[in-house]
Amino acid sequence: MHDPAVLRSMHLARFKAEPAIFAAPGRVNLIGEHTDYAEGFVMPAAIDFATLAAISRRSDGKVVIYSENFGKERVFEADALPPAANGHWSDYPLGVLSILAEEGHRIPGFSLCLWGDVPLGSGLSSSAAVEVATALAVLSLLGARYSGPALARFCQRAENEFVGANCGIMDQFISVNGEENHALLLDCRDLSYKLVPLPHDTALVIANTMVKHAVSGSEYTTRRAEVEDACAVIARHRPEVRFLRDATVEDLERWGAEMAPNALKRARHVITENQRTVAAAEALLRGDLAGTGRLMAAAHRSYSHDFEASCPEADAMVELAQDLPGLIGARLTGGGFGGCTINLVNRKDAPAFAERLAGRYEAQVGIRPEIHICRASGGARRVELGALTERS
Ligand code: ADP
Ligand code: MG
Numbered sequence: 512m513h514d515p516a517v518l519r520s521m522h523l524a525r526f527k528a529e530p531a532i533f534a535a536p537g538r539v540n541l542i543g544e545h546t547d548y549a550e551g552f553v554m555p556a557a558i559d560f561a562t563l564a565a566i567s568r569r570s571d572g573k574v575v576i577y578s579e580n581f582g583k584e585r586v587f588e589a590d591a592l593p594p595a596a597n598g599h600w601s602d603y604p605l606g607v608l609s610i611l612a613e614e615g616h617r618i619p620g621f622s623l624c625l626w627g628d629v630p631l632g633s634g635l636s637s638s639a640a641v642e643v644a645t646a647l648a649v650l651s652l653l654g655a656r657y658s659g660p661a662l663a664r665f666c667q668r669a670e671n672e673f674v675g676a677n678c679g680i681m682d683q684f685i686s687v688n689g690e691e692n693h694a695l696l697l698d699c700r701d702l703s704y705k706l707v708p709l710p711h712d713t714a715l716v717i718a719n720t721m722v723k724h725a726v727s728g729s730e731y732t733t734r735r736a737e738v739e740d741a742c743a744v745i746a747r748h749r750p751e752v753r754f755l756r757d758a759t760v761e762d763l764e765r766w767g768a769e770m771a772p773n774a775l776k777r778a779r780h781v782i783t784e785n786q787r788t789v790a791a792a793e794a795l796l797r798g799d800l801a802g803t804g805r806l807m808a809a810a811h812r813s814y815s816h817d818f819e820a821s822c823p824e825a826d827a828m829v830e831l832a833q834d835l836p837g838l839i840g841a842r843l844t845g846g847g848f849g850g851c852t853i854n855l856v857n858r859k860d861a862p863a864f865a866e867r868l869a870g871r872y873e874a875q876v877g878i879r880p881e882i883h884i885c886r887a888s889g890g891a892r893r894v895e896l897g898a899l900t901e902r903s
Contacts, residue, residue, distance in 0.1 A: 512536075512561040515894045518579075518626050522565040525577060526622040530565035531651055535643035535891035537561065537629035537636045538685040539717055539853050540844045541694050542810050543788035545818060547679030549738060549755040549781050550700040552788040554707065555681055556715060556887040557689025560635060562627030563894070564644035568652060569620035576604050579626035589620045596674050603638055604645040606673030610665045611646070616653050623648060630881070633719055634845035638674070639682035642666035643891045651893070659688045659890070660702045677731075689890035696792040700756060707792045709887050710800065713839065714861040716854040718832075718868055719881040720824040723849035731846060734777055734820065741778035744769045755781045780818035784810060800839050804855065807840030820847030824876055828852045831871040837864050 515532045522530040536557040543553035569575065574592065577584040578600055585601045587593065592609065596602040604625070608618050623645065629637035643666050650656065657665070666683040670676045680702065685695055693706040709715075738755060745752045745762045747769075752758050760782055767775045787806045794802035811829050815821035825843040829852055832841040837860025844853040856864050865882040872880045 512559060513563055513626055513628050515563055516896060518563050518565050518624060519896060521579065521626070522567065522622070522624045525624065526567055526575070528567035528569075528622065530567045530622075530624065531648065532894040532896065533564045533566070533644050533647040533651070533891065534561045534894050535564075535640045535647065535686045536689060536888050537640050538682055538689070539635060539715055539851070539885070540681065541715075541853060541855070542784075542791045542807055542842070544784060544810065544814055544844070544847070545734060545738070545820070546756075546781055546784050546788065547681055547699045548735060549742070549785070551754075551756045551781065551785040552696060552698055552792075553679075553681045554694050554696045554788050554792055555685040555689075556694040556709065557685050557890055558635065558715060558717070558883075558885040559888040560627070560629040560640075560883070560885070561888070562625060562629055562637065562640035562644045564641075564648040565624040565626075566648035566652060567622050569622055572620045574608070574618065574620060575622045576601055577622075577624050579624065580631065589618050592618065602674045603641045603669070606669030607642050607645045607666060608649065609673045610669045611649060611653075614665070616655065618649070619652055621649070621652055630719070630883075633881075634850035635717065636682040636686065638670060638676070638678075639666060639686045642669050643683060643686045647891055647893070660684065663687045663702075685890070687891050689888060691889045692887050694792075694795065694887060696788070700754075705792065707795045709795065710798070712858045713800070714856050714858040715885040715887065716856045716861055716865055716868075717844075717883045717885055718828050718852045718854060718865075718872070719883075720822075720828050720849055720851065720872075720876075721878045721880055722822065722824045724822055726848055730820065730848060734818065737771070737774045737777040738781055741770050741774040744774070745778075756785060758782055776817040776819070780813045783813055783817075787813075800855075804838070804840030807842045807853075807855065811842035814843055814847065818847070822848050824878070825849060825852060827875055828868070828872055828880070831875065832864075832868055835864050835867055836860050
């Protein structure tokens with residue numbers, strides 16, 4: 512995380528006002544891919560990359576938002592905020608304001624400085640981090656408090672309804688509710704969750720393939736439709752099955768022949784992925800790291816073969832990690848067709864693991880990957896500068 516004291520100085524120099532500072536982390540999903548919209552399970556962890564938001568009141572009725580990442584400032588009237596997105600980074604904080612206004616809040620004038628070290632657009636959810644940090648900052652001015660799940664929902668709505676990105680609830684939920692040294696098993700049906708300890712001597716090594724294939728948007732839509740088609744076939748026989756969350760492998764064995772071949776494969780991924788995700792949480796809870804690693808490996812195979820959402824670069828990144836010392840489990844994380852792999856690795860081996868994986872990937876694929884050694888971090892919070900100074 513960037514230094515909040517530096518952000519405070521930046522804010523003071525730019526706006527001549529003492530800010531309150533909030534931090535919201537990015538995330539990585541350990542297991543549970545394309546299960547969220549089937550009302551299934553996901554198991555993300557918040558990571559130690561975060562977006563900071565510094566906020567102070569203004570008395571001139573303006574909303575001024577500065578992003579240090581973009582080096583740009585935008586000025587709006589608090590009582591005439593843009594009603595729609597316009598493809599700009601400010602859509603994300605404006606989306607949060609729009610949802611808070613819909614919830615009946617009167618948006619006051621304020622100055623906001625945003626500064627994050629979550630890599631932008633790499634699948635580590637800088638968008639959720641910026642939304643959650645903004646929401647906490649603005650809510651502090653309003654003196655309003657919401658439960659973690661409600662806050663996550665507002666931020667998801669900002670991204671779905673204002674920005675226009677069709678994301679599930681996972682990113683915002685973990686950014687709000689993450690806990691240090693824990694992953695979080697989230698039931699996307701009712702947002703109930705369980706914290707799952709990650710051993711202190713493990714690291715989350717995130718390896719960016721540096722590719723994102725252009726098909727990802729349209730393929731995402733196709734996959735969702737195939738999953739829904741498969742569910743509809745099962746529901747003809749078992750009307751209580753509303754989402755694949757409710758379906759079983761036995762359902763596929765009985766009625767799979769009525770599905771298009773691709774729908775059957777996609778459904779097999781989703782149904783077995785739900786089982787693997789719950790099983791991975793149970794394995795971690797009983798300290799069975801080898802079992803967790805096997806489930807991650809099976810999840811990657813299913814994602815690549817049945818869901819067909821991997822790509823040669825991501826398959827290579829997973830394959831090249833297999834015999835490196837310290838690896839517990841590796842798989843492609845995120846929406847698919849590129850992006851990052853998540854490697855659960857013994858912490859003492861992580862630096863050498865990262866270096867060797869980068870070397871192997873570059874030699875085979877011809878691209879130098881970015882590899883981040885992360886730990887599971889706490890969720891969004893107010894940053895007390897006094898406390899930071901005392902500790903440092
Ligand atoms: P991801 O969430 O995987 O990083 P997205 O495309 O969903 O990728 O979101 C990235 C976008 O979020 C950026 O292009 C930018 O518009 C916005 N964003 C993220 N962090 C910041 C920041 N610190 N300042 C301004 N905008 C940000
Ligand atoms: Mg995002």
